[in-house]
Amino acid sequence: MRILHTMLRVGDMQRSIDFYTSVLGMRLLRQNDFPDGKFTLAFVGYEDESVASAIELTYNYGVERYELGTAYGHIALEVDDAYAACEAVRAKGCKVVREAGPMKHGSTVIAFVEDPDGYKIEFIQK
Structure with a gap:
């Protein structure tokens, strides 16, 4: 077994992709839009998903902000x-x-x- 990815809900997909790629140096590994489900997924990471974990960015149409809660750390x-x-x-x-x-x-x-x-x-x- 291995960890595949960690999912984060984001309020602006392109802004988040820009941060993880341009600021932290990750690559956009893949991106898929699901209009029927009203969400978009993008996977970013340093290596291909076949060898390393990734971060899944999830944008739900029309949701610009989330409460982060107190359980999540970093x-x-x-x-x-x-x-x-x-x-x-x-x-x-x-x-x-x-x-x-x-x-x-x-x-x-x-x-x-x-x-x-x-x-x-x-x-x-x-």
């Missing part, structure tokens, strides 16, 4: 340099919500950024 990405990753995100006009630095109770360097819908993305430095 998506974690390994990066070479969390400080540089934050600067790259900021340079593209996106939001850094926790600057790079050591964890409060450890030495691992982490940072958090936010996607256009408010989902948190953690950068964990190698």
Whole structure:
């Protein structure tokens, strides 16, 4: 068994695809529109779905915003340099919500950024 994907509901499909591809460097792996079901799916990731997990972005027609709730946490990405990753995100006009630095109770360097819908993305430095 392996994890195939994690699904996030988004309010603007193109804005989300742009964030995950242009800001975080993922590729758009596939996209399908389901007019009868009134939704569109897009899968983004760093590698083909046959070898790595992806993120499924789901846009439901007419829904521009979701309440994120208190159970969801974040998506974690390994990066070479969390400080540089934050600067790259900021340079593209996106939001850094926790600057790079050591964890409060450890030495691992982490940072958090936010996607256009408010989902948190953690950068964990190698």
